[in-house]
Amino acid sequence: MKKNHYSRRNILKGGVAAVAASAFPAPMIWAQDIKDVTLRQAGTGVSAYNEVAAKVKEDLGFTLEMTALDSDAVTQKVATQPDSYDIADIEYWICKKVWPTGNLQAMDVSKITNFSKIAGTFIDGKLTPDSVIAQGTAPHTVGFVDAVDGKTFAKAPTGWMTLIPTIYNADTLGIRPDLIGRPIDSWAELLNPEFKGKASILDISSIGIMDAAMVCEAMGKIKYGDKGNMTKDEIDQTMAIFTEAKKAGQFRAFWKSFDESVNLMASGEVVIQSMWSPAIAAVRSKGIACTYQPLKEGYRSWGGGLGLSSKLSGVALDAAYEYINWYLSGWVGGFLMRQGYYSAVPETSKLFMTDDEWGYWYEGKPAVGEIKSPQGVVMEKPGAVRDGGSFLERMGHVACWNSVMDENQYMVRKWNEFIAA
Amino acid sequence: MDRILKSNNLTGWLLAAPLLLVLVVFLVIPVIVIVIVSFWQTTEFSIVPAFDLGNYEFLFGSAVTYDVFLNTFKYAFLTWAFTLGIGFTVAYFLAFHIRSQTMQIALALICTVPFWTSNIIRMISWIPFLGRNGLANSALLSMGVVDHPLDWLLFSDFAVILAFVHINTIFMVIPILNTMMRIDKSLIEAARDVGASGAQILWNIIIPLTKPGIMIGTIFVLTLVMGDFITVRFMSGSQSANVGRLISNDIGLLQYPSASATSVVLLLTVLVVVGGLMRVVDIRKEL
Numbered sequence: 001m002k003k004n005h006y007s008r009r010n011i012l013k014g015g016v017a018a019v020a021a022s023a024f025p026a027p028m029i030w031a032q033d034i035k036d037v038t039l040r041q042a043g044t045g046v047s048a049y050n051e052v053a054a055k056v057k058e059d060l061g062f063t064l065e066m067t068a069l070d071s072d073a074v075t076q077k078v079a080t081q082p083d084s085y086d087i088a089d090i091e092y093w094i095c096k097k098v099w100p101t102g103n104l105q106a107m108d109v110s111k112i113t114n115f116s117k118i119a120g121t122f123i124d125g126k127l128t129p130d131s132v133i134a135q136g137t138a139p140h141t142v143g144f145v146d147a148v149d150g151k152t153f154a155k156a157p158t159g160w161m162t163l164i165p166t167i168y169n170a171d172t173l174g175i176r177p178d179l180i181g182r183p184i185d186s187w188a189e190l191l192n193p194e195f196k197g198k199a200s201i202l203d204i205s206s207i208g209i210m211d212a213a214m215v216c217e218a219m220g221k222i223k224y225g226d227k228g229n230m231t232k233d234e235i236d237q238t239m240a241i242f243t244e245a246k247k248a249g250q251f252r253a254f255w256k257s258f259d260e261s262v263n264l265m266a267s268g269e270v271v272i273q274s275m276w277s278p279a280i281a282a283v284r285s286k287g288i289a290c291t292y293q294p295l296k297e298g299y300r301s302w303g304g305g306l307g308l309s310s311k312l313s314g315v316a317l318d319a320a321y322e323y324i325n326w327y328l329s330g331w332v333g334g335f336l337m338r339q340g341y342y343s344a345v346p347e348t349s350k351l352f353m354t355d356d357e358w359g360y361w362y363e364g365k366p367a368v369g370e371i372k373s374p375q376g377v378v379m380e381k382p383g384a385v386r387d388g389g390s391f392l393e394r395m396g397h398v399a400c401w402n403s404v405m406d407e408n409q410y411m412v413r414k415w416n417e418f419i420a421a
Numbered sequence: 422m423d424r425i426l427k428s429n430n431l432t433g434w435l436l437a438a439p440l441l442l443v444l445v446v447f448l449v450i451p452v453i454v455i456v457i458v459s460f461w462q463t464t465e466f467s468i469v470p471a472f473d474l475g476n477y478e479f480l481f482g483s484a485v486t487y488d489v490f491l492n493t494f495k496y497a498f499l500t501w502a503f504t505l506g507i508g509f510t511v512a513y514f515l516a517f518h519i520r521s522q523t524m525q526i527a528l529a530l531i532c533t534v535p536f537w538t539s540n541i542i543r544m545i546s547w548i549p550f551l552g553r554n555g556l557a558n559s560a561l562l563s564m565g566v567v568d569h570p571l572d573w574l575l576f577s578d579f580a581v582i583l584a585f586v587h588i589n590t591i592f593m594v595i596p597i598l599n600t601m602m603r604i605d606k607s608l609i610e611a612a613r614d615v616g617a618s619g620a621q622i623l624w625n626i627i628i629p630l631t632k633p634g635i636m637i638g639t640i641f642v643l644t645l646v647m648g649d650f651i652t653v654r655f656m657s658g659s660q661s662a663n664v665g666r667l668i669s670n671d672i673g674l675l676q677y678p679s680a681s682a683t684s685v686v687l688l689l690t691v692l693v694v695v696g697g698l699m700r701v702v703d704i705r706k707e708l
Contacts, residue, residue, distance in 0.1 A: 253658020420662035
C-alpha cells in the first residue's frame with residue numbers, strides 16, 4: 001500500500017484538523033503512518049480507563065497504553081524517566097514540580113483545535129470575570145511558558161501551554177451519612193474526637209497538607225497568610241496539630257491510592273476522610289451511602305492536564321497532538337464528567353452527555369431519570385441532586401488549589417515525619 | 422608462564438571471576454553509588470553532586486528517626502521470635518515425627534503452598550478478614566466473645582506482625598528442617614539409652630545441632646523484615662513506619678539523597694546485626 005507523504009502539518013493547516021478532532025473522526029488518509037504508533041500515557045488512576053484506550057483505538061487508530069500510579073509515583077516517573085512515557089496525565093501542581101527538569105515539552109496552542117473553548121480557569125484563572133483567584137498553585141499560573149523549551153512559567157497566556165487541561169474538580173471531605181447520622185458542615189470535623197479511629201487523610205504530601213490546612217484553619221487554631229505557600233512556622237504548627245491527633249488515635253488509616261480510599265469507606269472502617277470524586281462514585285455504585293460533603297470553608301481544588309514528553313517527535317508527536325485534540329473534542333470529557341469531574345472544555349463534552357446528565361452533573365439540577373456511572377452502573381435515582389450543587393456553586397467556592405510551596409522540601413520532610421510519628 | 426597458569430591461585434580467581442563480576446556490577450557498585458549520593462544535595466526536582474552532611478544531620482537530628490529505627494527493631498524482634506517458635510515446631514514435627522520420607526517431602530511442600538501467590542496478595546487478603554466488619558470480628562461477635570468489634574485487629578502493630586509472621590515463617594522452617602534432617606538419629610537413640618529426657622534431648626542435642634539452620638533462618642527473617650516497607654504500609658494503614666517506609670517515602674517524594682542516607686544507615690545497622698549473629702555461630706564451620 002502506498003504511504004501518504006503529505007506533510008501532516010500542511011494537512012492540519014488545511015483545516016482537516018477540525019474534522020480529525022471532531023466527533024466524527026473519519027478514516028484519515030495518513031492513518032497508515034499513525035496506526036503503528038503506540039503512545040504510552042502515565043497518570044493517576046482517576047482518568048486511566050480502558051474504555052478511553054479502546055475509544056482511541058476505534059477513533060484514531062493508534063494504541064494508547066495507560067499506566068496508573070499514585071501522584072507521587074507519577075511525579076517521580078515524569079521527573080526521572082522521560083523515556084518511559086510519551087504523555088503525562090498529571091495535575092498542575094505536579095507540573096510545577098517537574099517542569100524545570102525539562103522532561104516535558106510545551107505545546108503549540110495553534111495546533112489545539114478547541115483551545116478557544118478551554119475554561120477560563122486554565123487561561124487567566126478567572127471562573128467568571130469577577131471571581132477572586134484562590135490560594136495555592138492555580139492552574140493558569142503554571143499553564144504557560146514563553147517558548148517550546150521555555151523553563152519559566154509565563155505570567156500571562158502565551159502560545160505555548162505546559163499542560164493541555166482536561167479535567168478539574170473541587171474536592172472536599174467524603175462522609176458516610178448513614179454512620180454519622182448528623183449534619184457535617186466544617187472541615188474541622190475531620191479531627192472531631194467523635195470520629196476517633198474512624199477518620200482518614202490522604203498520604204500525598206502536596207494534597208494532604210492542604211486538607212490539613214483547611215482543617216486547622218476551620219478549627220480556628222491557625223491563621224494562614226497563604227495556605228498555598230506556607231511558612232516553615234505554619235507548616236510546623238499544622239503538622240503538630242495533626243501529629244497530636246494521630247497519636248491520640250484519631251486516624252484509622254492513611255490512604256495513598258484512590259482504591260484504598262474506596263475500600264476504607266465502603267467497608268465502614270472510616271466514616272469521614274479526604275476523598276476524590278470518583279471514589280465517592282465508586283462507593284455509591286456499591287449501593288453504600290456516601291456524601292461528598294460541601295463545607296462552609298470551601299473546597300480544595302485541583303486541575304489535571306496532559307503533558308508531552310520532551311522525547312516525543314515526528315509521527316509520534318503528531319499522534320500525540322491528534323490524541324489531545326481528540327481528548328478535548330468531548331467524548332472523554334463526557335465520560336469523566338459522569339464520575340463527577342468537570343471537563344476543561346465543557347462545551348464539547350455537553351454534546352456527549354444527555355440533557356439529564358448535563359443537568360445533574362453540571363447544572364446541579366435534580367436528576368430526571370437514573371444517573372449512571374461511566375461504566376453504566378446506576379448511581380442515583382431520579383430526583384437526586386449532586387452534592388454541592390451546580391458548577392458555579394462548587395467551583396465558585398474554591399478556597400485553595402493543590403500546590404507546591406516555596407518551602408516544599410521542608411514540608412515534605414515534616415509530612416514524612418508526621419506519617420512516621 | 423606455564424607455572425602461573427597452573428597455579429591454584431589463578432585457577433581459583435578465574436573460577437570465582439564470573440560471580441565476582443556479577444557481584445561487583447550489581448551489588449558493590451550500586452552500594453557505592455548509594456553512599457556517594459547520600460552526600461549530595463537536593464533541590465525540588467534535581468539532585469546536585471556535593472559533599473554535604475546535611476542529609477545525615479537531618480536524619481540524626483530528627484527524633485522520628487530514632488522512633489522509626491526502634492520500631493524497625495521491634496518488628497524484627499517480634500517477627501523473629503514468632504517465626505522461630507512456629508518454624509522450629511513445624512520443622513521438628515516434620516523431621517522427627519513423620520517417618521516416611523515421601524510424607525516429609527509432601528508436607529514440606531505444603532508449607533510452600535502460600536508462596537504460590539505473591540506476598541502482597543497474601544498480605545492484602547488479611548484486610549477484609551481482620552477489618553471492623555471483617556470475618557474475624559463477625560465470628561467473635563456471633564460467638565459472644567466480644568460485644569463490639571475489635572479495632573486493633575487491623576491497621577495496627579498486631580496486624581503488621583501477623584502479616585510478617587505469615588509471610589516469613591517459611592524462611593525459618595526450611596533451613597531448620599534442613600539441619601534437623603542431618604542430625605544422626607543414632608545420637609538421639611544413644612541419648613535415650615543413657616536415660617535423657619525428651620527435654621534434655623531437645624536442649625542438649627537437637628538445639629545445638631540445629632543452630633546453623635536457626636541462624637540462617639534468623640538472618641533471612643531479620644533482613645527481610647528490616648528491609649520491608651510494603652507490609653508495614655498496608656497492614657498499619659500507613660500509620661506506622663519502619664526504616665523501609667522512610668526510604669520509600671523519600672524516594673516517592675524524589676528525595677534521593679535523603680533516601681540514600683537512610684539506606685546507608687540501615688545497611689550498616691543490618692550488617693552489624695548480621696555480623697553479631699555470625700560471631701555467635703560460625704555457620705561455615707558448622708554446616
